[in-house]
Amino acid sequence: MSGDCHHHAEHDHQGLGEGALGRALDAAQAHCAAIQERLTPPRRRVLQLLLAADAPRKAYDLIAAYGDQGEPAKPPTVYRALEFLERLGFAHRIESLNAYVPCRIPGAHVAAFLICDCCGEAAEFEPDFGPELAAATAAGYALRAVTLEARGLCAGCQGA
Amino acid sequence: MSGDCHHHAEHDHQGLGEGALGRALDAAQAHCAAIQERLTPPRRRVLQLLLAADAPRKAYDLIAAYGDQGEPAKPPTVYRALEFLERLGFAHRIESLNAYVPCRIPGAHVAAFLICDCCGEAAEFEPDFGPELAAATAAGYALRAVTLEARGLCAGCQGA
DNA sequence: CACTTACTGTTATGAAATAACATAACGGAG
DNA sequence: CTCCGTTATGTTATTTCATAACAGTAAGTG
Numbered sequence: 001m002s003g004d005c006h007h008h009a010e011h012d013h014q015g016l017g018e019g020a021l022g023r024a025l026d027a028a029q030a031h032c033a034a035i036q037e038r039l040t041p042p043r044r045r046v047l048q049l050l051l052a053a054d055a056p057r058k059a060y061d062l063i064a065a066y067g068d069q070g071e072p073a074k075p076p077t078v079y080r081a082l083e084f085l086e087r088l089g090f091a092h093r094i095e096s097l098n099a100y101v102p103c104r105i106p107g108a109h110v111a112a113f114l115i116c117d118c119c120g121e122a123a124e125f126e127p128d129f130g131p132e133l134a135a136a137t138a139a140g141y142a143l144r145a146v147t148l149e150a151r152g153l154c155a156g157c158q159g160a
Numbered sequence: 161m162s163g164d165c166h167h168h169a170e171h172d173h174q175g176l177g178e179g180a181l182g183r184a185l186d187a188a189q190a191h192c193a194a195i196q197e198r199l200t201p202p203r204r205r206v207l208q209l210l211l212a213a214d215a216p217r218k219a220y221d222l223i224a225a226y227g228d229q230g231e232p233a234k235p236p237t238v239y240r241a242l243e244f245l246e247r248l249g250f251a252h253r254i255e256s257l258n259a260y261v262p263c264r265i266p267g268a269h270v271a272a273f274l275i276c277d278c279c280g281e282a283a284e285f286e287p288d289f290g291p292e293l294a295a296a297t298a299a300g301y302a303l304r305a306v307t308l309e310a311r312g313l314c315a316g317c318q319g320a
Numbered sequence: 321c322a323c324t325t326a327c328t329g330t331t332a333t334g335a336a337a338t339a340a341c342a343t344a345a346c347g348g349a350g
Numbered sequence: 351c352t353c354c355g356t357t358a359t360g361t362t363a364t365t366t367c368a369t370a371a372c373a374g375t376a377a378g379t380g
Contacts, residue, residue, distance in 0.1 A: 040327070042327090042328075043327095059368080074328095074329070075368070075369080079369075095309075096255050098368095114299055114301050116301070123299060127295070128292070130291065131287065132272070132288070132310060135288075139314075140315030140318075141313065141314055144277065144311050145311045147255065147310075148306070149307040150292060150303050151307075152302045152303040153302045153304070154299075155301065200345095234362090236337090236360080239337065
C-alpha cells in the first residue's frame with residue numbers, strides 16, 4: 001500500500017504546537033459544554049494526541065502514547081474516546097488506513113480525504129457529492145454516511 | 161454499524177445460480193488466459209464463493225466456506241486469492257465492512273458502493289468523480305485509487 | 321440522599337491480516 | 351527435454367485491530 005519514497009509527512013506540518021493545541025482543546029471543551037457533552041480526561045487526551053500529530057494515527061499508537069510516562073492505555077479506553085470524538089465530529093476514521101485524524105474542517109458535514117501513499121499525509125477536503133447523491137436517490141437509497149478516500153501522491157512527493 | 165431491521169439481502173439476489181455462475185467463471189478464466197494471467201484453483205474457488213453470495217463476504221467466511229467438506233482454508237490462501245482478484249478487477253474490497261464482493265460492473269475503472277445498513281446489500285455503481293478529481297488536481301495530488309462507500313438504507317428496507 | 325445514567329477501569333477474547341519460509345507448478349532458453 | 355528463474359501454493363506462527371463483559375466510579379436529578 002505505501003509508496004517507495006521515504007518522506008514522512010515533513011512538507012505538511014498539520015500538527016498543532018503548544019499554544020494552538022491548548023486553544024483547540026479548550027475550544028472543543030467549550031463546544032462540548034455548550035451541547036451538554038463531556039470532554040472527559042481520556043477523551044481530551046486522545047484528542048490532544050490526534051491534534052499534535054502530523055499524520056493519521058493508528059489506534060494502537062494512541063494506546064501506546066496515551067500515558068505520560070510511557071505507560072500505555074488499555075485498548076477500550078482509546079477506542080471509546082475515538083468513538084466519542086467521531087460522534088461529535090472532532091475526529092474521523094480513515095477506513096483504508098485503519099487510522100484516525102482530528103477534524104480539520106469543523107464546519108463540514110461530510111469528510112473526505114486526499115491521502116498521500118508516500119508521506120502519509122491525509123488532507124481533509126469537503127467533497128461535492130452532487131453526482132453521488134443523484135445516483136443514490138435514483139437507486140432509492142436513503143443515505144446516512146459517506147466515505148470518500150482518494151489515494152495517490154501529494155505535490156511534494158511526486159518528484160521523489 | 162448494522163441497522164435494526166432483520167432483512168438479510170432478500171430483495172436483491174445478486175448471487176449467481178448454477179449456470180450463470182459457471183459461465184461467469186469460465187469467462188473469467190478466458191479473460192485471464194487472454195492477458196497471460198492464471199485463474200488457478202484457489203483463485204477460481206474464491207471467485208466462485210464471491211459470485212454465489214448475495215452480499216459482501218468477510219475473508220474469514222470465505223476461509224470457512226472454502227473446502228468442499230467443510231474443511232477451512234488457511235488464511236493466506238484466501239487473502240492471496242483476494243489480492244489477485246482485486247488486482248485483475250474481478251473483486252473489490254469494501255473498506256468500511258472489511259468484506260469483499262465480486263465486481264458487478266466489469267467495464268468500470270473505479271468502483272463505488274451503495275451499502276444498505278439493514279439488509280447488507282452492496283450495490284456497485286460507477287461514480288462520477290469530476291468534482292473530486294478537480295479537488296485533487298487543485299491540491300496537486302496525483303491520484304491512484306479512490307474509495308467511495310455510501311451507507312444508508314436501500315429502497316426495500318426503508319419501510320421496515 | 322437515593323436513584324439513574326453515563327463514563328471509566330480491567331480482564332479477556334475475538335476478528336482481521338500478514339510475516340516468513342518451505343515446496344511445487346509453470347514457462348521459456350538452451 | 352531439462353535446467354532454471356519466476357510465480358504460486360502450503361503451512362506455521364504471529365501481529366494487528368477491535369470489542370465483549372462486568373465491576374466500579376462520577377455526575378446530574380428529584
